[in-house]
């Protein structure tokens with residue numbers, strides 16, 4: 573297949589690029605490098621330095637005749653979305669709509685959208701959340717993902733574009749940006765490797781569902797080659813507290829430091845876990861990476877990135 577991967581120089585996108593290339597697909601990466609890195613895109617992929625909001629990208633569609641779009645480019649910071657919801661909506665809603673319009677115009681068959689589980693379900697009523705859990709985002713970032721999800725069935729019904737939303741939980745693994753605010757695993761790894769104490773917001777008993785990027789890639793390869801459409805959770809269903817996460821990583825660092833607790837962040841979700849059973853039932857996808865092993869691989873990756 574000829575596939576466009578937006579955000580393919582970023583953390584998750586670049587791993588998907590690697591996997592699609594390994595499977596023999598032709599891959600074109602479109603990324604403005606606002607957080608992604610050129611060196612994360614393998615040589616076998618065609619790299620285009622460009623912005624999803626730029627009208628000039630139509631030329632790429634005209635030339636390439638893509639079979640599928642895997643859309644991972646986004647403004648990913650919840651804090652930034654609160655501070656600047658207009659910019660968040662421009663990138664995440666309008667940027668996605670422009671790609672959907674181009675997909676229809678140039679007869680792309682399949683559109684895969686990187687959505688979110690945690691930020692979409694908001695303060696969960698049931699654990700782990702299944703896909704029919706009420707979607708009640710508490711941030712503009714979650715709202716922008718919800719807005720795009722709401723457009724997908726319209727494009728599918730009206731234009732026959734097969735659309736899929738992958739609702740990720742907290743993805744972790746090599747290449748995650750440790751300088752941002754989102755990747756707590758990457759942040760703790762870096763803090764420990766600098767000899768600092770991991771800094772935890774609040775009491776640390778807030779929970780997250782940590783899914784390895786290798787499992788996320790498997791979901792993306794399985795869904796690319798299927799004819800399924802709709803929304804799918806991509807998570808483990810397991811809650812891990814931030815304290816437990818810090819404990820495992822401190823063990824890997826072998827330093828015996830104690831985490832430092834800072835005041836809690838306003839509006840932070842207390843618990844989050846999503847159920848991947850729908851994707852398991854449909855395609856046999858399961859999260860296979862044990863958390864401890866995934867954390868070890870991630871810790872080792874950052875050890876060589878100092």
Ligand SMILES: NC(=O)c1ccc[n+]([C@@H]2O[C@H](COP(=O)([O-])OP(=O)(O)OC[C@H]3O[C@@H](n4cnc5c(N)ncnc54)[C@H](O)[C@@H]3O)[C@@H](O)[C@H]2O)c1
Pocket residue numbers: 578579580581582583584585602603604605606607608609622623624625643644645646647648663667686687688689739740741742743744749754
């Ligand atoms: N990391 C997670 O835990 C997680 C959880 C849920 C959803 N997601 C979603 O997965 C996707 C990838 O996230 P990530 O963690 O790999 O983040 P990332 O920041 O590493 O990747 C995003 C990529 O998009 C690029 N980009 C941003 N704006 C762009 C624009 N206007 N035009 C072109 N390129 C642009 C960036 O340079 C970057 O390479 C995002 O859509 C994000 O919302 C991530």
